[in-house]
Amino acid sequence: MRMLINVPETVVADALRGMAAAHPELIVDVENRVIVRRDAPVDGKVALVSGGGSGHEPLHGCFVGPGMLSAACPGEVFTSPVPDQMVRAAAAVDSGAGVLFVVKNYTGDVLNFDMAVELAEDEGIQVAKVLVDDDVAVSDSLYTAGRRGTGATLFVEKIAGAAAEEGRPLEQVESLARKVNDNSRSFGVALDACTTPAKGSPTFDLPAGELELGVGIHGEPGRERRAMMTSREIADFSVDAVLEDMNPRNPVLVLVNGMGATPLLELYGFNAEVQRRLAERGVPVARVLVGNYVTSLDMAGASVTLCQVDEELLRLYDAPVRTPGLRWGG
Amino acid sequence: MLDADFFRRWMTAAAAAVDREAERLTALDSPIGDADHGSNLQRGFAAVVAALEKEAPATPGAVLQLAGRQLISTVGGASGPLYGTLLRRTGKTLGTDAAEVGEERLREALRAGVAAVATLGGAAPGDKTMLDALVPAVDALGESFAAAADAAERGAEATTPLRARKGRASYLGERSVGHRDPGATSAALLVAALAEAADV
Secondary structure, rough: OOOOOHHHHHHHHHHHHHHHHHHOOOEEEEEOOOEEEOOOOOOOOOEEEEEEOOOOOOOOOOHHOOOOEEEEEEEOOOOOOOHHHHHHHHHHHOOOOOOEEEOOOOHHHHHHHHHHHHHHHOOOOOEEEEEEEEEOOOOOOOOOOOOOEEEEHHHHHHHHHHHHHHHHHHHHHHHHHHHHHOEEEEEEEEEEEOOOOOOOEOOOOOOOEEEEEEEEEEEEEOOEEEOOOOHHHHHHHHHHHHHOOOOOOOOEEEEEEEEEOOOOHHHHHHHHHHHHHHOOOOOEEEEEEEOOOOOOOEEEEEEEEEOOHHHHHHHHHOOEEOOOOOEEOO | OOOOOHHHHHHHHHHHHHHHHHHHHHHHHHHOOOOOOHHHHHHHHHHHHHHHHHHOOOOOHHHHHHHHHHHHHHHOHHHHHHHHHHHHHHHHHHOOOEEOOOOOHHHHHHHHHHHHHHHHHHHOOOOOOOOHHHHHHHHOOOOOOHHHHHHHHHHOOOOOOOOOOOOHHHHHHHHOOOOOOOOHHHHHHHHHHHHHHHOO
């Protein structure tokens, strides 16, 4: 696999230098690996900090800006950032109104953010934490690390970010974030594995003519492997898997998300099938977002996320946002 | 008695072992993880060695606490906090005053360190994690360092038929069976490095 890199060791730092050059509205601290809104801390407003392994771009770094994240901490590729980064980010963005950590439910992210909560509190910063765990492919049992955080992260960061922008207090921003996560479910498929810079070859071997169902966003294989299916069949399988775990009465936000290597042409075609299936299942749709938002390096494939919204959540979702990766209104 | 030099040798040997075995660790992490265990630990232990050279802590407890802090600050993922906690708690249990510690005291401190790892990760032996190497190693430490290294290696080997219940491999369910756990493998390297430090 040929990659557009110098050496694997500098992939994250190189990308951060490039982000700094492209986005003067952000402060990109390449050495300490923290991306911060230039106007932070914003007086009287709650700040949102997220982070995770790199390789999921635009998540999280490109979601920093007015209406979404206050700061993001990129780790090494597919590796949680370290507590030092999170504490530095929290200190940079806290206006005194408190900081909400948005954490995807992976063992590493949870452990590092938990340590950061303690350290930040020692520094006098009021911190709350919300876990994102929307992936229905992992059974939420005692025998696994629990459901993974995937596509719903975008909805959590967007809606909680809008609430913070409105000046809502920390406990409200936190409870809205939790509500968005509780109302969201996702399912993903891979048509091809991804290649991490450190390894330089695909993370799993997927023979031609087969696909992985129920994959996460770290190049880990999925729940089962089947003979290749059509877009229509994959849409049926994915939507049905999500609806097995939720029964939306209110309209839903739909994220049809590319894993990195699947062209928009295919994603839009897939979205047509997803919308057909949702209509067949009687699910009302409020908004649809199609694109590569929560990616897995160069993995081919897609995920479907549904988030059930009431009027308030929909209004916050529609509120203006201005970040490198997501931008509308205002 | 074991002095600060012994613990520095342990960390240096661990860094060398991780360097030597990085590709193997990453390869093991590939089918049931995300193919970065080797490079993550390389980065961490390189930082440990650099910090020990720069700060030259004078006691066994201080060496391990500094090493643990470095791992937490540089590795990330789950292995950073877990290995960091192992060394930090072991170091805290030894305290920073004693210039030398006996083997029995080290064994008790390591037991406390391993218990802290189990608490932090919420894992138990048999879950296909680093504990499957660390727990038998501490038990065998009463005999000798070499016996502990053997026990850790056997424990890591024995993870192959297990089904993962913690960490990223747990998402695979039954499909994690038949793969040796990368965390247990690196834990065995850490114990082997301890035996190496004692064998001077």
